[in-house]
Amino acid sequence: MNAPLAARRLPTHAAAAPGRRRCVAALFSTLLGGVGAALPARAASTPTRADKLVLADAEWKRRLNPAQYRVLRDEGTEPAGSSPLDREKRRGTFHCAGCDLPLFSSDMKYDSGTGWPSFFSTLPDAVGTKTDYKLILPRTEYHCARCGGHQGHVFGDGPRPTGKRYCNNGIALRFQEAA
Numbered sequence: 001m002n003a004p005l006a007a008r009r010l011p012t013h014a015a016a017a018p019g020r021r022r023c024v025a026a027l028f029s030t031l032l033g034g035v036g037a038a039l040p041a042r043a044a045s046t047p048t049r050a051d052k053l054v055l056a057d058a059e060w061k062r063r064l065n066p067a068q069y070r071v072l073r074d075e076g077t078e079p080a081g082s083s084p085l086d087r088e089k090r091r092g093t094f095h096c097a098g099c100d101l102p103l104f105s106s107d108m109k110y111d112s113g114t115g116w117p118s119f120f121s122t123l124p125d126a127v128g129t130k131t132d133y134k135l136i137l138p139r140t141e142y143h144c145a146r147c148g149g150h151q152g153h154v155f156g157d158g159p160r161p162t163g164k165r166y167c168n169n170g171i172a173l174r175f176q177e178a179a
């Protein structure tokens, strides 16, 4: 008799517990629903520069050609004078070749005479920096703020108004001419 009794009581108990869980779940669902409802509107707007793009290495290898991969994902440096963007003079925007984030505008560009596209500033929040010691003396490496792709090094011998020289690999950029 004990077993059937226990068996009869179980459904009652089991029914009550999920009921409580449903209440809690409904509460969370309501809370999350509020958040979830806000997400599509945000996603539909233009992504901010800080929206990260994180891909597996194999996916970067698939998306980029070997020369782009070597610079963007392995911090390589293209030969000086090898990029047509060094001589680019049209009005427009220079985008990251990895994720298309706009990094520089043409009015930030100047001829540094180095053979690499050079800029005295970047678009707001477009790049992050770190110190690298590849050439023993410390240099400031900078990279795309969205995908982390290596772009170049920044030096303190640029023109006014900033005095900075963003020495960029042309192969890590895509030029978008102004409409």
Ligand SMILES: [Zn+2]
Residues within 6 Å of the ligand: 096, 097, 098, 099, 100, 101, 144, 145, 146, 147, 148, 149
């Ligand atoms: Zn990028």
